[in-house]
Amino acid sequence: MSSSQSKKSQSTKRVVSRRRFLADMAGTACGVGLFGLGIGVYSQSANAIKSLAIRPPGALAEKEFLSACTRCGICVRDCPYDILKLAEVGDGVATGTPYFIARTDPCEMCEDIPCIPNCPTGALDHSLTDINKSNMGTAVLIDQETCIAFLGLRCEVCFNVCPVRGEAITLDMRHNDRSGRHAMFIPVVHSDACTGCGLCEKACILENESAIKVLPTHLAKADFAQHYRLGWDEAKKAGKSLIKTTDEHKYNLPDGVRYDHHGEGLITDEGGNPVINLPSKKEPETLPKKSNPLDTLNNGIQEAK
Amino acid sequence: MAKLEVGKEAIEKKGWWRAYKWLILRRASQLGILGLFMIIPICKMLNPEGDCALGWIIKGNLSSSKLFDAIPMTDPLLFLQMIASGFTSIAIEAVIGAVIILVFYFLVGGRVFCSWVCPVNMVTDAAFWLRQKLGLNGVGTRFTRNVRYWMLGMILVLSAVTGSLAYELVNPVSMLHRGLFFGMSLGWIVIAAVFIFDLFITKRGWCTHICPMGAFYGLVGKASPLKVRADARDKCNDCGDCYAVCPEAQILKPILKGEKKGILPVISAGECTNCGRCIDVCGEEVFEFGNRYKR
Numbered sequence: 324m325s326s327s328q329s330k331k332s333q334s335t336k337r338v339v340s341r342r343r344f345l346a347d348m349a350g351t352a353c354g355v356g357l358f359g360l361g362i363g364v365y366s367q368s369a370n371a372i373k374s375l376a377i378r379p380p381g382a383l384a385e386k387e388f389l390s391a392c393t394r395c396g397i398c399v400r401d402c403p404y405d406i407l408k409l410a411e412v413g414d415g416v417a418t419g420t421p422y423f424i425a426r427t428d429p430c431e432m433c434e435d436i437p438c439i440p441n442c443p444t445g446a447l448d449h450s451l452t453d454i455n456k457s458n459m460g461t462a463v464l465i466d467q468e469t470c471i472a473f474l475g476l477r478c479e480v481c482f483n484v485c486p487v488r489g490e491a492i493t494l495d496m497r498h499n500d501r502s503g504r505h506a507m508f509i510p511v512v513h514s515d516a517c518t519g520c521g522l523c524e525k526a527c528i529l530e531n532e533s534a535i536k537v538l539p540t541h542l543a544k545a546d547f548a549q550h551y552r553l554g555w556d557e558a559k560k561a562g563k564s565l566i567k568t569t570d571e572h573k574y575n576l577p578d579g580v581r582y583d584h585h586g587e588g589l590i591t592d593e594g595g596n597p598v599i600n601l602p603s604k605k606e607p608e609t610l611p612k613k614s615n616p617l618d619t620l621n622n623g624i625q626e627a628k
Numbered sequence: 629m630a631k632l633e634v635g636k637e638a639i640e641k642k643g644w645w646r647a648y649k650w651l652i653l654r655r656a657s658q659l660g661i662l663g664l665f666m667i668i669p670i671c672k673m674l675n676p677e678g679d680c681a682l683g684w685i686i687k688g689n690l691s692s693s694k695l696f697d698a699i700p701m702t703d704p705l706l707f708l709q710m711i712a713s714g715f716t717s718i719a720i721e722a723v724i725g726a727v728i729i730l731v732f733y734f735l736v737g738g739r740v741f742c743s744w745v746c747p748v749n750m751v752t753d754a755a756f757w758l759r760q761k762l763g764l765n766g767v768g769t770r771f772t773r774n775v776r777y778w779m780l781g782m783i784l785v786l787s788a789v790t791g792s793l794a795y796e797l798v799n800p801v802s803m804l805h806r807g808l809f810f811g812m813s814l815g816w817i818v819i820a821a822v823f824i825f826d827l828f829i830t831k832r833g834w835c836t837h838i839c840p841m842g843a844f845y846g847l848v849g850k851a852s853p854l855k856v857r858a859d860a861r862d863k864c865n866d867c868g869d870c871y872a873v874c875p876e877a878q879i880l881k882p883i884l885k886g887e888k889k890g891i892l893p894v895i896s897a898g899e900c901t902n903c904g905r906c907i908d909v910c911g912e913e914v915f916e917f918g919n920r921y922k923r
Binding site: 351355362366387396408411417441442 | 668669684687688689691692693694697700702703706709710713714715717718719721722725771772774775778779782783785786787789790791792793794795796797798802803806807809810811812813814815817818
């Protein structure tokens with residue numbers, strides 16, 4: 324009798340302690356889980372605004388880089404110009420990962436790329452051996468209002484310091500409308516040749532912020548609109564123009580509607596079935612061809628003002 | 629007889645040096661390793677134009693480093709996170725580096741990393757020391773030490789879910805080591821948080837309850853050949869000094885009192901950091917470093 328009682332109390336004790344154990348374990352799991360969730364959200368919010376950090380040459384794509392880089396700083400040590408930094412908490416760049424700030428310390432484009440070979444994991448791609456093929460970012464002439472080349476003044480500093488001179492940045496000669504008789508030498512970046520070293524950004528003669536800035540390529544470049552076929556490219560591929568210039572132009576208008584090329588515009592025939600709201604007869608008079616095509620394009624803006 | 633302070637008896641019986649030997653060697657090791665990483669940066673700082681002729685002894689930090697510009701070393705837990713995050717085309721150098729570190733810590737005891745190398749150990753030991761000094765022993769909260777194993781699992785899952793080494797954003801261990809060599813400002817807040825946590829909230833909270841790196845090295849060192857032995861456990865006079873200094877005091881009792889149960893006199897738990905502080909403070913010389921096998 325007494326033994327069965329003690330057995331019973333033991334088993335209740337066991338149930339209680341098992342319950343206690345499970346509760347403790349659930350508590351621990353939840354606590355750790357919440358902590359993990361916090362870090363996860365933090366890491367994702369850091370990714371939400373795409374990193375503006377310019378990585379050392381040979382760095383893998385940002386997403387891969389963040390799982391490949393051990394944050395050891397060997398690249399920082401191996402950089403002879405001491406331009407690389409490891410990000411700290413609060414820098415807005417994943418903690419401990421290497422980056423450089425082009426405006427103050429651009430990549431000097433060492434021919435032997437000493438920052439790469441000692442990277443232990445390959446976060447900096449060992450197969451990159453030609454620094455001119457590196458893609459740390461892409462320069463963008465971002466402030467065309469302040470850049471003095473756009474004001475019609477001579478500068479060309481970014482063009483001249485570019486280590487891939489004449490390829491990554493070229494000068495585009497344009498007419499200076501303001502003076503009416505001078506040329507403007509506009510720097511134009513070509514992303515296929517630009518390495519993102521940032522020497523142009525550093526050299527820009529403006530105070531504080533530069534007019535030309537290196538951005539991570541994924542931010543600097545738009546994705547090409549795939550639904551477009553560029554006639555001139557297609558013609559090159561085909562070896563001849565794909566459009567027959569001898570064919571008469573067709574308008575594909577609804578039945579009973581014609582288009583007069585010489586001033587009348589759209590004409591609806593008697594009994595025709597127009598689906599388009601035709602402009603009133605008066606309007607063509609207010610839209611004469613003017614000598615300056617810009618006036619035609621800007622038509623309506625003056626009235627709106 | 630008045631209660632002697634922890635370690636007093638050992639000092640009286642064995643002399644000052646032998647009562648502090650392992651602690652001092654441990655601090656020397658921790659500071660020495662920091663120093664080796666710092667030689668060239670300091671040389672360059674003092675003499676920016678000159679040539680630091682010795683070359684690099686060790687370059688990098690605890691996450692990854694290179695010894696004599698030749699031998700790679702990589703944190704094996706970081707390596708696991710890398711794989712979990714989906715980056716598998718890891719360069720062979722990092723693989724070799726991770727194996728070297730694993731073999732090394734297997735041989736000398738996994739958590740030798742914690743007590744002989746990790747810079748956070750000095751922070752948390754300082755917090756523990758201050759906690760004792762201020763008499764805060766009962767202050768704060770207690771929770772299970774198993775949290776660290778959950779943490780270990782969590783950071784691997786986190787790597788897989790985020791596809792990045794997400795724990796490295798906040799890991800105070802790598803943050804401190806990196807910060808000491810490469811500069812740090814806001815990161816010090818994280819280190820201060822660990823200190824305050826250990827001081828006011830949980831006794832030895834970070835290193836023995838939470839840190840997933842400690843948990844990982846604990847698993848690595850489970851079967852390590854180098855262990856603390858207590859062959860002279862029958863000499864134990866129950867002064868309690870070893871319990872007072874041991875960061876993992878829960879592992880001592882079964883060994884010290886286990887003779888009748890036939891438990892080997894070896895502190896075989898992976899949690900033991902091989903810090904040797906118990907050897908220092910024991911006036912009866914119960915403990916010594918030895919192997920894990922039967923004698």
